[in-house]
Amino acid sequence: MPATHEVTNQAPPLYGFDAAAYPALWDGLRTTDTGWAADDLHRLGRLAGGEQAQEWGRLAEQHPPVLRTHDRFGHRIDEVEFHPHWHDLMTVAVENGLHAAPWRDLRSGAHAVRAAKNFVWTLTDPGHICPISMTYAAVPALREQPDLAETYEPLLAATVYDYGLREPTSKRGLIAGMSMTEKQGGSDVRANTTTARPNPDGSYRIVGHKWFTSAPMSDVFLTLAQAPGGLSCFLLPRVLPDGSRNAIHLQRLKDKLGNRSNASSEIEYDGALGRLVGEEGKGVNTIIQMVNLTRLDCTLGSAAGMRAGVLQAVHHAQHRSAFGTRLIEQPLMTNVLADLAVEAEAATVSAMRLAGAVDKSLAGDEHESLLRRIGLAVMKYWVCKRAPAHAAEALECLGGNGYVEESGMPRLFRESPLMSIWEGSGNVAALDALRAMAKQPSSVDAFFAEVDTASGVDSRLDDAVARLRKELGNLDDIQYRARHIVESMAMVLQGTWLHKHGHPAAADAFCASRLGGDWGVAFGTLPTGVDTATLIERGSATGA
Numbered sequence: 101m102p103a104t105h106e107v108t109n110q111a112p113p114l115y116g117f118d119a120a121a122y123p124a125l126w127d128g129l130r131t132t133d134t135g136w137a138a139d140d141l142h143r144l145g146r147l148a149g150g151e152q153a154q155e156w157g158r159l160a161e162q163h164p165p166v167l168r169t170h171d172r173f174g175h176r177i178d179e180v181e182f183h184p185h186w187h188d189l190m191t192v193a194v195e196n197g198l199h200a201a202p203w204r205d206l207r208s209g210a211h212a213v214r215a216a217k218n219f220v221w222t223l224t225d226p227g228h229i230c231p232i233s234m235t236y237a238a239v240p241a242l243r244e245q246p247d248l249a250e251t252y253e254p255l256l257a258a259t260v261y262d263y264g265l266r267e268p269t270s271k272r273g274l275i276a277g278m279s280m281t282e283k284q285g286g287s288d289v290r291a292n293t294t295t296a297r298p299n300p301d302g303s304y305r306i307v308g309h310k311w312f313t314s315a316p317m318s319d320v321f322l323t324l325a326q327a328p329g330g331l332s333c334f335l336l337p338r339v340l341p342d343g344s345r346n347a348i349h350l351q352r353l354k355d356k357l358g359n360r361s362n363a364s365s366e367i368e369y370d371g372a373l374g375r376l377v378g379e380e381g382k383g384v385n386t387i388i389q390m391v392n393l394t395r396l397d398c399t400l401g402s403a404a405g406m407r408a409g410v411l412q413a414v415h416h417a418q419h420r421s422a423f424g425t426r427l428i429e430q431p432l433m434t435n436v437l438a439d440l441a442v443e444a445e446a447a448t449v450s451a452m453r454l455a456g457a458v459d460k461s462l463a464g465d466e467h468e469s470l471l472r473r474i475g476l477a478v479m480k481y482w483v484c485k486r487a488p489a490h491a492a493e494a495l496e497c498l499g500g501n502g503y504v505e506e507s508g509m510p511r512l513f514r515e516s517p518l519m520s521i522w523e524g525s526g527n528v529a530a531l532d533a534l535r536a537m538a539k540q541p542s543s544v545d546a547f548f549a550e551v552d553t554a555s556g557v558d559s560r561l562d563d564a565v566a567r568l569r570k571e572l573g574n575l576d577d578i579q580y581r582a583r584h585i586v587e588s589m590a591m592v593l594q595g596t597w598l599h600k601h602g603h604p605a606a607a608d609a610f611c612a613s614r615l616g617g618d619w620g621v622a623f624g625t626l627p628t629g630v631d632t633a634t635l636i637e638r639g640s641a642t643g644a
């Protein structure tokens with residue numbers, strides 16, 4: 101067929117980048133002793149940005165998992181079938197220790213390094229990061245029951261992805277899930293109706309349901325159920341020690357907005373066998389240790405989504421012209437791109453700073469432990485809350501192409517609200533920050549001690565801290581005002597960390613806009629005088 105036209109002015113696909121070549125990631129990473137991991141991180145970053153892994157992610161998302169409740173003869177099998185590239189993604193994630201590996205890695209900064217790898221690999225497909233995160237987060241909760249931890253922790257931490265329905269202790273590596281949310285309540289897990297009746301041998305028989313259980317192909321689950329002593333946490337394997345299937349029936353897979361490569365199921369327990377983790381009646385205290393770490397990964401996931409959005413938006417703007425000039429050279433576009441880049445830098449430095457706080461608090465640092473408690477609640481709320489607006493604006497930078505599936509931007513956009521729903525939806529996260537302050541007033545001291553380390557550096561930051569102190573001094577209608585308070589805390593902390601650990605251009609742009617009030621409501625409203633060129637260059641770094 102004769103050509104009707106020549107294709108011009110279209111951006112080439114963005115492949116062959118190093119997802120780890122992001123300066124803000126290193127700014128955050130350097131807050132902990134992690135120099136030993138640099139080569140490894142870049143190797144994973146290049147793999148993540150390569151055409152092959154990007155294709156794995158695209159195909160795993162385009163071919164979502166399928167539930168097979170029965171075999172052809174009518175026997176219940178309760179199995180989920182995944183696209184082969186889902187398994188490729190999981191294999192790389194596990195082999196690189198993005199899951200529970202740091203619990204067995206005694207090098208300093210092991211948790212921060214895991215977080216950075218998680219960030220980098222999320223750029224392939226956020227869906228499979230869900231079971232990877234849950235496996236990471238399950239360990240501290242499991243340690244409440246030393247005999248179970250002794251058996252399962254080495255397998256959860258093993259760097260072998262050993263997929264398949266087999267008795268867990270016969271496998272070379274395990275994946276863990278978390279099962280809390282029921283039909284009548286997710287935030288309020290105390291409303292759980294699933295029951296756990298003790299058996300004479302010390303195990304429990306679980307009857308009831310869960311309305312959301314992601315990664316139902318996991319080998320073991322931490323599950324909440326009402327025991328005689330109250331709401332308790334249990335470990336449930338999918339396959340019992342005698343090789344028979346535990347009575348966990350998969351009813352349906354959710355038809356979700358995004359996160360489609362990952363299976364999220366509705367399940368029923370029909371007398372499933374579970375082992376108590378921690379004390380009876382202390383289920384929330386036990387599982388909250390898992391939730392706290394998955395909250396870190398929600399923050400990391402949102403930051404990684406922002407990094408991906410800026411990368412794609414700048415790439416497009418570099419290759420696309422309108423009105424005779426490349427988009428990247430159009431003043432208003434530079435404002436939008438730089439504003440997106442500032443948000444991504446603030447999110448990334450914050451998430452990585454908090455990942456470092458995990459290492460330091462595990463090493464016994466009291467300040468870091470308190471900071472981690474309050475900082476995580478605050479950032480889980482704010483960074484995850486910013487993600488959808490950020491993704492929408494990044495998508496728009498690609499114009500109509502951004503609205504088309506092939507660009508990958510709709511996938512980024514669909515994924516973006518999830519992290520704010522998971523593990524404490526917006527309001528619940530904001531209220532959790534208030535709870536941390538009320539239950540542990542020393543966490544407020546730790547917060548201000550951290551912020552005070554940047555005192556005098558920037559008058560806009562100093563003024564924002566003074567306003568925040570005043571705001572926190574007023575306890576009237578505190579729940580009603582929770583979002584406003586937590587938002588202010590988040591931005592003050594981000595301003596502090598950008599000044600202490602980030603690039604001066606990012607700190608200045610952040611303080612001028614987010615703290616100094618010289619900013620609009622939409623992205624692209626930075627004041628003049630901001631170093632947009634540096635911000636855009638940093639946001640779009642590909643390592644090339």
Ligand SMILES: Cc1cc2nc3c(=O)[nH]c(=O)nc-3n(C[C@H](O)[C@H](O)[C@H](O)COP(=O)(O)OP(=O)(O)OC[C@H]3O[C@@H](n4cnc5c(N)ncnc54)[C@H](O)[C@@H]3O)c2cc1C
Pocket residue numbers: 278279280281284285286287288312313314315356359364518521522523524525526527528531
């Ligand atoms: C894709 C996906 C996968 C999931 N995977 C899992 C999983 O693997 N395991 C699991 O256990 N759960 C899972 N969940 C469930 C998720 O954690 C819950 O949906 C979430 O915790 C919210 O609970 P809910 O849906 O019952 O909403 P609700 O608790 O009914 O909350 C509804 C709204 O009310 C707000 N709200 C609640 N309490 C208050 C309050 N006191 N004051 C003001 N506002 C309030 C919330 O912020 C929210 O906006 C998944 C959810 C999704 C979407």
